[in-house]
Amino acid sequence: MLMDTPAAQGIVDIVAANSAAGAPIMKSSAALYSSQGELDGLLVLYSDRLEWNELSGNSNMLTISMDALYGATLSPPGKYNFRSFEEASVTNLGVVESTHFTVYTIAAQEGGKRPLCDTWTFKAESKEESATWLSLLRYAIHPAPSRRPTNVLVFLNPVSGKHKSLKLFDTVVRPIFNIGSTQFTLKITESAGYASTFVRTQDLSEYTAVVAVSGDGLLYEIVNGLLARPDWAAHRDLPLGVIPTGTGNGLAKTLDCIWPEQAAVAIVKAQARPLDIMSTTLSTGEVKYWFLSATWAYLADVDIESESIRWAGAARLDVYAVMRLLSLRYYGGRLHYLPAADDEEEAQQALGDTGSACVNGSGTVAGASTAPAKSYGAPAPDSSALVPGDADRTDQGTDMPWGLPPHSFSSPLVRGSPEVPSDSFVAHTQPAVGLHPTLTADIQLPIREGSLPPRWRTIEGPFAKFTAANASWLSGTFLACPMGRFSDGAVDVVYAGVASKWQLLPYMVSPTRDNYMNSEGVKHVRARAFILEPTGLRTTSRNANYLMATQPPLSNGAGDDKARVGRRSQSLSLFSSLRAKSISRSTSVSSVSNSDGLQPQAPVPVRVRSQAYSSYHQQTIGRGSGLMVQGLDATAANDSPRAQSTAPANGGVALRPPSQAAFSLRSETALAAAVMQDPEPSAQPPALTKRVSGSLAATHEPLHEPHTDASAQSARETTPEDASDNECRMVGSDGIMVLDGEEIELGPIKIECLPSLLKVICPPWLCERRNTQVASAAAAAPKAPMHIAGTLSREGSALGFSAA
């Protein structure tokens, strides 16, 4: 019984008329094929679901939500019991007329297990009816032609994750694309940078989406390539997608698409959402864009160090997370941020005024008694439930430091552009939106006292862990920022200050729940923009308070000399304070000059530990850094191309560091040390060809303070364990920050959120959840069913489907 036919009325009219009224769009008798044979029943299509009920009164029924339905094909009579959707696609594609048709579904499983991809074959009363069903079902999947992703540009990284991308693409993605009539152009990346170069230089007008079959790293490459185009603005509506085959897959997890088949269905269904992009200005002036996270300190260390066991897959992160927690490090630094609208309100309440303020790492506002820093202790909502993205864009008032940065003519510095309709897959030919200044353009680095615009806040380090996140998950098992939302116009910074390892444990090792937000030492701020200024000092956990106490003050802007002196004395006092504890391990006294000249100026002796280290970072200082080492023993001299054999009079080691930073050399057997000497804030840090870390300990002792009996006595009281835990090191440059997988040498950086700059492909169930959340907030309509529900006798036994 056919209610109506497209031929008579037109599919669009039927759907429009009936779906508005909540009435069936089409209803006809149709037999369902199962292992029991042909079950006569009634098939009904509604705007949000397909229902089948057995006529015999056996109460077998099937409900398929539209979200779960991703394809429909005709199928040859007699063939219904496909072993897989892949086999069904091969068998059915190309059938031009038949009384039989097959629908393809995906259903979530409990416990995050691999989703069920299934096929359901029906027999209509005639070939015409079958053809009508096919047209209507396909229309239901893609209500408007513009939503059909006609030509998807797919980049596949064959070496991502466990190198199974190609196999996954052929066995899972390709069949789903074929069933869903999604055409694609496949590009297998030949090397790192291939995709970036392609999207930066090639004509993309024929493509309706760009998809990475990879981890997050390849998509990061694509984003940066796309935004480097002179005509980037014309491509803002080109939706980006990811099919997760990498190690981390943080964006896919955040999008509730952690399985490749889910992601492939999302692309077939072609629903896209706005995606905030974070613009990051490095101290070199270079600009990078990221969409997932910027990590520093603990997490960056884990990411980098675990590269050595990449073969372990995602478990490598867990292993190193534990190792790094056991030998926890703190990094000196300062975070300046412009609160997002909702954060700002609470910050104002805590401060009681409207000026900028300073919050230290232990959570107190400097100069404001003991008012607690902003902390999101309450459990965060479901990470996959999105909130509308424009909440933070309503108040970008006149107190922002506007100004045109040098790169504004080639970069997507756009703020506050309206959200493009979420489901639009129209050709990306909109005119370029106007270029706007960045939020942080007028803020010069390093920050001087009083130079921050109003409403900016400052948090003093040290930091054990630092994550700036746009998305909530950084990998499939790593909930790095529960409140991360990819289209809320803000960046969430979650960091760990000084606390015990035990207190930090839930936050540090494989956090999959948001309970760690209650942990002591874990703090969260939401920002529209922030500036991170690392001091370049790193220490182990017992010395964390030294870092806090000796954080160099903000420059007052009166003159660099004063600032330099301040920084120097702070640095020296740091080393002096450490001396008493670690002196027992010192075996020689060295001298450090404070310039590149041959004659030491105001030499500063340092104590050098000669203990051998077996750190995993076997990296030496970059060549050409300007470091001079004199009087090293033969082993140590091997570390430096510029080592000289003349021993200083005191028989120790003389280091001649570059003017701004000082470094430690290390080798298998020996030694080196350095101390910050006469830092020059305006100078660029020396170029390093490699990261310098894991270096030997150094302590400082002013020349006029000879090694006294008292200091020797205090040294003797220090145990070897204390000594190994009392290292305070300079980190090459200022350490490493990881932007969506890319490592950058960290100096002062500025990061700001560019709301809704691009679009990302979401699965329909995520969009549904978003809509549902919005609706329920307004006490609106109840939830629509999301996945297959009901029971069906299949394969000889009753198979249950639980509704999600």
Ligand SMILES: Nc1ncnc2c1ncn2[C@@H]1O[C@H](COP(=O)(O)OP(=O)(O)OP(=O)(O)O)[C@@H](O)[C@H]1O
């Ligand atoms: N053919 C290739 N050979 C080598 N590297 C490639 C190739 N194609 C892409 N890359 C690079 O590999 C890096 C990692 O890619 P991807 O994110 O896909 O994998 P992954 O296993 O998740 O890696 P990670 O965990 O390091 O992020 C990216 O930076 C990308 O530029």
